[in-house]
Amino acid sequence: MIPLLETQDLCYTYGAGTPFEKKAVQNVSVKIHQGEFIGVIGHTGSGKSTLIQMLNGLIRPTSGKVLLSGRDIWEDPKKIRAVRFKVGMVFQYPEDQLFEETVLKDIQFGPRNMALPESEIERRARAAAKFVGLPDDLLDKSPFELSGGEKRRVAIAGVIAMDPDVLILDEPTAGLDPAGREVLLSEILDYHKKRGNTVLLVSHSMEDVARVASRVLVMNASHLQMLDRTEAVFARDQELESIGLQVPQVTKIMAELKGRGYPVKTCLTVEQAVAQLLPLVRKGDDRA
Amino acid sequence: MTRDITLGQYFPGSSPIHRLDPRAKLLLTIAFIVYIFVANNFWSLGFLTVVTFCLMAVSGVPVKMYFKSMKGILFIVLFTSVLNLFYGSGPVLVQIGFMQITANGIQNAIFIAVRIVSLILFSSILTFTTSPTELTDAMERLMSPLKSLHVKVHEIAMMMTIALRFVPTLLEETDKIMAAQKARGADMESGGLMQRIKSLIPVLIPLFVSSFRRAYELAMAMECRCYHGGEGRTKMKVLHMVALDYIALLFGAAVLAVVILLNIFLPTVI
Numbered sequence: 001m002i003p004l005l006e007t008q009d010l011c012y013t014y015g016a017g018t019p020f021e022k023k024a025v026q027n028v029s030v031k032i033h034q035g036e037f038i039g040v041i042g043h044t045g046s047g048k049s050t051l052i053q054m055l056n057g058l059i060r061p062t063s064g065k066v067l068l069s070g071r072d073i074w075e076d077p078k079k080i081r082a083v084r085f086k087v088g089m090v091f092q093y094p095e096d097q098l099f100e101e102t103v104l105k106d107i108q109f110g111p112r113n114m115a116l117p118e119s120e121i122e123r124r125a126r127a128a129a130k131f132v133g134l135p136d137d138l139l140d141k142s143p144f145e146l147s148g149g150e151k152r153r154v155a156i157a158g159v160i161a162m163d164p165d166v167l168i169l170d171e172p173t174a175g176l177d178p179a180g181r182e183v184l185l186s187e188i189l190d191y192h193k194k195r196g197n198t199v200l201l202v203s204h205s206m207e208d209v210a211r212v213a214s215r216v217l218v219m220n221a222s223h224l225q226m227l228d229r230t231e232a233v234f235a236r237d238q239e240l241e242s243i244g245l246q247v248p249q250v251t252k253i254m255a256e257l258k259g260r261g262y263p264v265k266t267c268l269t270v271e272q273a274v275a276q277l278l279p280l281v282r283k284g285d286d287r288a
Numbered sequence: 289m290t291r292d293i294t295l296g297q298y299f300p301g302s303s304p305i306h307r308l309d310p311r312a313k314l315l316l317t318i319a320f321i322v323y324i325f326v327a328n329n330f331w332s333l334g335f336l337t338v339v340t341f342c343l344m345a346v347s348g349v350p351v352k353m354y355f356k357s358m359k360g361i362l363f364i365v366l367f368t369s370v371l372n373l374f375y376g377s378g379p380v381l382v383q384i385g386f387m388q389i390t391a392n393g394i395q396n397a398i399f400i401a402v403r404i405v406s407l408i409l410f411s412s413i414l415t416f417t418t419s420p421t422e423l424t425d426a427m428e429r430l431m432s433p434l435k436s437l438h439v440k441v442h443e444i445a446m447m448m449t450i451a452l453r454f455v456p457t458l459l460e461e462t463d464k465i466m467a468a469q470k471a472r473g474a475d476m477e478s479g480g481l482m483q484r485i486k487s488l489i490p491v492l493i494p495l496f497v498s499s500f501r502r503a504y505e506l507a508m509a510m511e512c513r514c515y516h517g518g519e520g521r522t523k524m525k526v527l528h529m530v531a532l533d534y535i536a537l538l539f540g541a542a543v544l545a546v547v548i549l550l551n552i553f554l555p556t557v558i
Contacts, residue, residue: 081475085473091467096468097465097468097490109490110472159472
């Protein structure tokens with residue numbers, strides 16, 4: 001099976017040939033399949049942002065290739081816009097990019113650039129608004145009248161409306177309150193399940209990643225450190241900590257318990273931990 | 289992209305020039321620019337060029353940086369000297385159509401080129417060794433006599449400081465918004481003039497919105513710290529002229545004397 005998105009020896013160097021030369025991404029080769037939910041983690045400055053911007057052709061790699069459905073996206077640089085419609089990208093603090101008179105028009109900006117028929121543009125925009133939980137009465141308001149969380153949703157809807165095969169989200173929950181984070185994350189997960197497309201979620205919250213991702217990609221000092229199933233990545237807690245990353249707290253506690261000889265497995269969420277611990281407590285383990 | 293533009297070229301260091309009072313540096317730079325135009329023969333201009341090179345060496349800023357600052361204006365230098373090449377009297381050396389190059393013209397061209405280059409190099413010494421804050425501070429102090437004419441000297445200096453401070457921030461912001469709109473399929477690289485101008489709207493509107501927001505936040509932060517203009521405001525770094533600064537000013541005067549002497553006693557070329 002051809003992977004949906006593949007990178008081959010991807011490298012990017014900022015300011016090549018100047019004294020300020022900085023290698024941001026080095027020799028990254030990954031394969032991402034249709035329908036996966038991938039968490040992308042890494043320390044600040046590890047090359048995550050550069051990597052994801054190369055995936056939708058916003059940055060042209062210094063060397064190496066990005067293949068979308070087996071075809072090099074830079075084969076014909078004039079057609080790079082078509083790639084950006086297939087690989088949608090939501091930047092950090094995306095509410096800064098709103099500019100239209102009404103929320104609906106702003107969501108329509110992407111589909112309109114795709115030169116779709118007007119009825120399709122309208123349909124997609126309304127569907128996208130529904131996906132991110134924007135009530136209909138907000139659609140005719142100016143985006144600048146909305147609250148921070150609502151603006152964020154409008155911006156995400158603007159990308160979802162292009163109906164991309166791959167959706168990349170760069171810290172979509174940054175700066176939201178805990179309840180807002182929770183809701184937005186559920187909406188993204190919901191969207192992923194219904195639409196069945198591929199999602200890449202960049203996040204600093206290991207709890208969030210552990211909850212939603214099926215695989216996790218770890219970047220460290222411009223190199224690919226790991227790309228594996230979520231449980232397998234978070235089981236390597238010492239390695240993660242050595243590169244300045246944490247594992248979810250519940251995973252850490254369960255690993256500690258396992259180390260002390262309790263019959264438990266690696267857990268990623270509180271629910272999983274509860275499911276493992278309750279029987280033990282009920283049995284009244286004598287070591288407790 | 290916009291990221292490649294470097295603005296505010298301060299190069300931190302601890303050379304005697306870095307340590308000079310910014311007022312002295314500013315005055316000396318203005319004086320030198322005048323000297324460069326006072327110098328009217330090769331001897332005096334050559335002398336000034338040598339002085340500039342010596343000061344560049346003292347500044348401790350890598351020569352490479354100076355070359356880089358020259359790159360941008362290389363075209364202007366070439367353009368003006370080529371123009372001057374054809375404005376000369378005397379025996380004709382080369383004839384191209386109706387234009388003619390004379391020995392006098394060549395001298396003219398070289399003279400102008402040296403003038404512009406030393407002008408730029410000398411002002412680069414100032415901007416390389418003085419941080420923008422020091423510079424605006426110096427301007428504020430030097431312009432303070434204008435206060436009696438009801439010129440808002442402090443406010444002007446504050447505005448300059450803020451403007452300089454936000455240039456890199458806005459460039460970064462522009463970069464980010466452009467990338468975000470491109471990700472939504474905005475096409476900024478093709479089409480005619482009108483279409484390109486139109487394609488800037490999705491970048492400019494968010495940029496304006498965020499600039500106003502920043503301005504509002506900054507004003508609020510300043511008010512929270514009880515900022516109320518220059519009235520009665522003291523400085524954390526009070527500028528003091530020390531021996532080094534007086535020596536520098538004397539040096540400036542000495543250079544002027546030499547330039548005038550060279551102008552008078554050696555044959556005038558132009």
